[in-house]
Amino acid sequence: MASRPIPTSVDTVIVGNGPSALILSYVLHGNIPYYNPAKPHPDPILHTKLSPSCCLLNINIPDLTAHFAASRLSYSTQALPVNVLLDTLLRPLADTDPEGYASCVEWRLEEDRKVRHLVLGNTAQAGGQWADNPVSASWDIGTLSYSEMLSLPGYTFDDHYRKTHGGPVPDFYRPPRGEVAAYLATYPSVVGIADSIYTNEEVQDISRVDDGFHIGSHNISCKNLVLASGTFSNLIPPRPLLRPLNALPQPNHTSEAPLLVVGSGFTAADVIIFTLPTRKIIHIFKWDPEDHPSPLRACHPRAYPEYAGVYRRMKLAAQDAQGPQGTTSAMRTKKANPFFKERNWDQVYEGLPNTCIKNVELYDGSALLTLETANGNSIQRKISNIEYVIGRRGSLSYLDESIARDIGALEDQIPINKALISGHTLRPKVEQSLEVALNVFVTGSLTGDSLIRFAYGGCVFAAREIMRPSGSRSGTSSSTPSASSESLSTAPSSQLDLQLPTQGAVISAGGHSDLNLDKKARAYASDQEIGKCDMWPEPW
Template structure:
């Protein structure tokens, strides 16, 4: 579905949208669901296990959650997200999930067409985002139920598709198919544009400060946007969004459109983390599980006498270790932390639910290299070691915490130390909107700074962010961002319509 051809420059009559969502993964999909008019209400017979929260919900049972005070509802709640609305929405969808309970949601959903806010969700691939490119042989860290989006049970979807789901954890391929189907079954396709690459998102009008900009926008001729019901609404051009859409023949069709609001839902899988050491650009140094899987499937590592070198102590690195072991490839595992470090992700995972990861952790602890020992035949860990450089003869120079250096030979190196978002299309690559100004945006160290209840960037009006960009890595929590943004935009749309009606005399007669 084409966007719009770039035949004119800003200032001519171009399409203006209330919202453009950049990123079509679960964050963007969930936001589109709410912007399309779906509203959550407290189910008639539902009783939330948190009595204080349930009392608050009962006070406004007739209102959707979108129309309620999110700060009031989320007050006092605790969970595994630093964003209060994320914790609130999660406990409504998965009550007491962190305590091991499998309670049903206390919400039911209604489609209210009058709450539809026109928007476009753009992504580089099909709906589902990065889930379509993840290694398909590994299980997700989260349960399948926690990966689902509002209104469509993952288990019911899997049963209807006759998919054989053997455990509560599922493969990324299953999740990617679920997200793609979700967009279709919920009737959201009209809002989605695939094969779209954004190259620039910029302000059209800037004043000395927000007041100047607001006054300037008021004096700019407004753009009419045709709504679904045929009515027209006055909308200011706050953002210019440029990019191109890849056509079926491989050609690039440029476009330019305007948006009153932009929501960033790109996730953090764009740019793999790098060690920034000498030799990291050699072709035998890989930075993704997909590249490693491709090398194995093509037989490039078959019969190699030297081990694969894996750098990193997260779950993706653990997946790589498991993948290598399952293919009888010896492993050298290098990571900076101590095996007793309490911040290691393995410390947070129950052994019964994640036996394969605890198998890796056990090897990390018991099969580590010492000064007096040789490499183990199948796996050897190097805790508290840093990579100093890679050499062209496929050797690696390591340095221990006490300064000792060691040179190791390997067949291929795999650097898996996290990933970062690529916000090159924003001014200064988005460095100015993080908690720490002038530093790259990262999920843990420097997420985008937002209002905790509206998810609007505190340093850039009408720019919103959700999901990993604001620190919510897990799907179960990113849905809260969609709720916060939808409520904020719904309030603004209502005020805008009231203003238009008052200017028209309040009786609909011009």
């Protein structure tokens, strides 16, 4: 795709080529979503509101979602209302009765509504961060979401699985990450949007001009700009003291010195899970379950045994660091989770919660670390490699500083090329409108909703505004949402409880939390098993 000439003047440029960019491109190719009254949504109020005007590009979002908080059905209050709305229309009751209702959305090709646009991504194939593998963990890592939650319009993951495997997707299938990457890479050509997709394109120097935007790196002019570059493109770099450890050899599974893993989230767990069972691991992680719990805590042990297993090892290490508790942990008997039978954890794993690295000494192919534990003790450990995976962030360095400040992505005194952003960064702005500045839209994880299932709403919103006839939009200023763009927030941001219909359990989240509770686990999950669910999920 990259060898084709790129047009220098189009209506819209989408920066990024991940799932949200692909969904939006599908719509801008004239594939318009409609509500299908013949397949009514199980929410009768929503059905009544949608039936008179079925085109989902004409909907009034606050009116349609105003009753969600009081509904007898389960609607997430973690994701933006527009994202929840499209998710429930595409997959009614997906978390509670996934086989009970068909999609309420049908896609109609309307040639006259096509918009000339470009999708520019820096990965070698379509898929965005799914096409990258920034750490040593395996491509065989299972996704957090089930396969039906990973589908894009026009060609579902089930379609792809049938095509490549010759049969239907197994029940409760969490596909490996590599398989999802292959699906996304195939998607553009299958649904007919490949003409707009350009890969291996490093976008830089976007500035605002009188009639829209100019992309200096490609000499492209456009009227509308969509930011779909995500928040997971860059690993957070280690602090200066640890940077010499980057000179250590790549992980060597035969080395006798341990592998050092630093981090408490999914990527750290992935590294641990896919390290050979006989390899020794030293795991340094933050442990603050009350105020900043690990995202792994949300993983039910039957639905996500590997992640739950790593979390319980961390918990046991934290308990041991506090001294004898007078009870025997179920973890020590290895009965709670089959994941623990795969290796002798007492021999190969050492968890060091809230431990600080105070000094680094490099030797030939190894390093000696001086550590300060949570209780103030000084210890030393020899390591052969390091995986520093405390999190990932996105970058908007391709914008000039005036646009970055206009959309709320940059604070004073921070150069744009140094600023790393998370799902929190633009959240205050997008809760007012996904048009975060005049003719600038955000989709995907930049909105704070990181799962593919919640990407549709932002794409439909952006397509609606982009497709409006010239002169019918008032746009938005840096501080005031567009008169034509309804507010996307229907409830105070502090109302962050997800009501589960099963067992009456409530998951209380201290922030945006959009990892779907495993549908297989709902049949036996109790209030005590679920507990609190504070998490910042990665896109897989």
